[in-house]
Structure formats: C-alpha cells, structure tokens
Amino acid sequence: MLTINEYRKVESLEEAYELNQKKNNKIIAGGVWMKIGDRRIATAIDLSGLGLDQITETDTEFVIGAMTTLREIEKHAGLAAYTDGAIRESVRHIVGVQFRNCATVGGSIFGRFGFSDVLTVFLAMDTQVELYHAGMVSLKEFIDMPYDNDILVALHVAKKPIRIAYLSQRNTATDFPVVACAVSEYDGSLHVSIGARPVHARLVELPLGSGEPDGFGKQLPEGFEKDEALVKELATWCADQFTYGSNRRAGADYRKHVAGVLIRRAICSLEK
Numbered sequence: 673m674l675t676i677n678e679y680r681k682v683e684s685l686e687e688a689y690e691l692n693q694k695k696n697n698k699i700i701a702g703g704v705w706m707k708i709g710d711r712r713i714a715t716a717i718d719l720s721g722l723g724l725d726q727i728t729e730t731d732t733e734f735v736i737g738a739m740t741t742l743r744e745i746e747k748h749a750g751l752a753a754y755t756d757g758a759i760r761e762s763v764r765h766i767v768g769v770q771f772r773n774c775a776t777v778g779g780s781i782f783g784r785f786g787f788s789d790v791l792t793v794f795l796a797m798d799t800q801v802e803l804y805h806a807g808m809v810s811l812k813e814f815i816d817m818p819y820d821n822d823i824l825v826a827l828h829v830a831k832k833p834i835r836i837a838y839l840s841q842r843n844t845a846t847d848f849p850v851v852a853c854a855v856s857e858y859d860g861s862l863h864v865s866i867g868a869r870p871v872h873a874r875l876v877e878l879p880l881g882s883g884e885p886d887g888f889g890k891q892l893p894e895g896f897e898k899d900e901a902l903v904k905e906l907a908t909w910c911a912d913q914f915t916y917g918s919n920r921r922a923g924a925d926y927r928k929h930v931a932g933v934l935i936r937r938a939i940c941s942l943e944k
C-alpha cells in the first residue's frame with residue numbers, strides 16, 4: 673500500500689527541488705506506478721500547478737512538459753505528423769485510455785523502466801531531457817545517469833527531417849512488451865532503439881550513404897531499405913548488438929529473434 677504523510681502542491685520548481693532533496697519525499701506525477709507495492713512517502717510533491725502539462729511546437733522543436741499525459745502525446749496532431757504515427761503507436765497498447773490519461777511523460781522517462789515503450793520511441797529521436805538542476809542532457813546520456821533527486825521538467829525533441837517507425841511485440845494486448853523497437857533515419861544515420869530486453873532501451877546508430885561503414889561492414893546507400901537481402905542481414909546484425917535477458921514473459925533467445933524481425937519490418941516500413 674502507498675502511504676503518504678503529507679501532500680504539497682508546489683508553486684515553483686525551486687520549491688519542488690528543495691523538497692525533493694529529502695530522502696523520504698517524492699515527486700508524484702500520474703502516481704500509477706508509485707501506487708504499486710508498499711511505499712511510505714513523507715511528502716508527496718505535486719507538480720500539477722506548474723503548467724508542465726503542455727506540448728509546445730515551434731519551428732525547431734517540440735517541448736513536452738513532464739506532466740503531459742501519455743494520452744496527450746498519443747492524440748497530438750503535430751507529433752503524429754512529425755513521427756508518422758510512431759509516438760501514437762508506441763503508447764496505444766499501454767493498459768487503456770483511462771490509464772494513459774493519468775500516466776505522464778515525466779514519470780515514464782524519469783523511471784527509465786526496462787519495459788518502457790515511451791523511452792524506446794524517444795531514444796530513436798534527437799531528444800534532450802530538461803532537468804531542473806543538471807540542465808539539458810541528451811536522452812542517450814540520461815538513460816545511464818544514476819537515479820538522483822533532480823526534477824525532469826520537459827523533453828525537447830528537435831524537429832528535423834526524419835523517417836521513423838515503431839513496433840512492439842506483446843504476449844497479450846495491453847501487457848508489457850516482450851520487445852519494443854523504434855527505427856529512425858535522421859542526420860544521415862540509421863538509429864535503432866530496442867527496449868524491453870527486458871532492461872531499458874538502448875541505441876545502435878549507423879551512418880548512411882557514402883559514409884564509413886561502422887561495424888556492420890557494408891555501406892548503406894540511399895534506398896537500401898528496398899533491398900530485402902541487405903535489410904535482413906542488417907536487421908540481424910543490429911539485433912546482435914544488444915544484450916537480452918529472460919523473464920517470465922520471454923527467454924533471451926526469443927527476444928533476440930523477435931528484435932531482428934521487428935527491426936527488419938520497421939526498416940522496410942521506412943520505405944514509404
């Protein structure tokens with residue numbers, strides 16, 4: 673059971689940060705993860721009065737406030753257009769609409785959960801995490817940072833020409849993913865993000881075009897996604913770059929096989 677001794681709806685990030693430095697105080701966002709299991713919180717710090725539940729789109733970026741719900745990113749027309757529906761696809765399997773109306777982007781990213789579809793999809797884009805104390809950190813760095821008492825303020829997704837696809841494999845609808853996969857092409861590189869291995873998402877990046885082949889050993893010319901044999905070889909190579917573990921949902925070998933299949937399908941779907 674979750675036991676909260678005191679509740680504070682803060683009026684500034686500074687107030688939230690100061691309160692959050694005490695060991696038994698906790699930021700509470702959607703609260704849907706926190707309420708699982710036994711936990712005692714001295715003071716629950718509520719950020720909901722700070723206007724962090726907005727998605728702002730400019731010419732150069734999307735700024736997604738930490739308190740934005742998963743349902744809001746699922747419905748946002750600008751994000752859908754920019755990602756060709758990949759963000760919507762990444763969250764639409766998460767439990768149900770009422771749940772996604774509560775769970776937040778900040779809670780999902782700060783938690784760095786192994787099963788996270790949300791982390792997997794944002795890792796395949798040029799995403800910066802805005803932290804109150806540490807400032808801007810790329811999501812690539814953030815996934816390996818220790819859990820501390822900082823506050824995630826917003827995600828910044830740079831707008832640049834991108835092709836991206838998201839796929840996941842689940843044993844049953846709405847369960848945690850067995851494998852989560854996002855593949856994108858931007859800045860002249862292919863980015864492959866695999867999550868739920870079952871540990872949190874990681875990224876493999878490969879230069880495209882006439883650049884030096886990196887690891888894979890073959891260049892990936894324009895239109896490579898139409899070459900079925902090359903894509904199959906590439907997808908298998910990418911899947912090999914990640915480590916996999918077993919849990920009650922799937923074994924490591926199965927996860928690796930599924931990752932290869934999802935990577936291949938996602939690359940092929942970039943052809944459009």
Ligand SMILES: Cc1cc2nc3c(=O)[nH]c(=O)nc-3n(C[C@H](O)[C@H](O)[C@H](O)COP(=O)(O)OP(=O)(O)OC[C@H]3O[C@@H](n4cnc5c(N)ncnc54)[C@H](O)[C@@H]3O)c2cc1C
Binds near residue numbers: 699705766782789
């Ligand atoms: C039953 C269930 C099924 C789920 N299935 C999936 C799934 O299939 N795919 C998927 O991707 N996710 C899944 N999730 C995770 C879910 O989508 C959210 O990521 C999770 O609930 C956390 O979001 P929240 O807003 O509820 O955070 P909370 O539970 O409120 O907080 C989570 C943690 O993050 C900290 N925190 C929250 N916001 C901030 C902030 N702004 N700054 C610093 N720290 C912060 C909190 O202190 C806490 O430690 C599932 C969760 C549950 C409970």
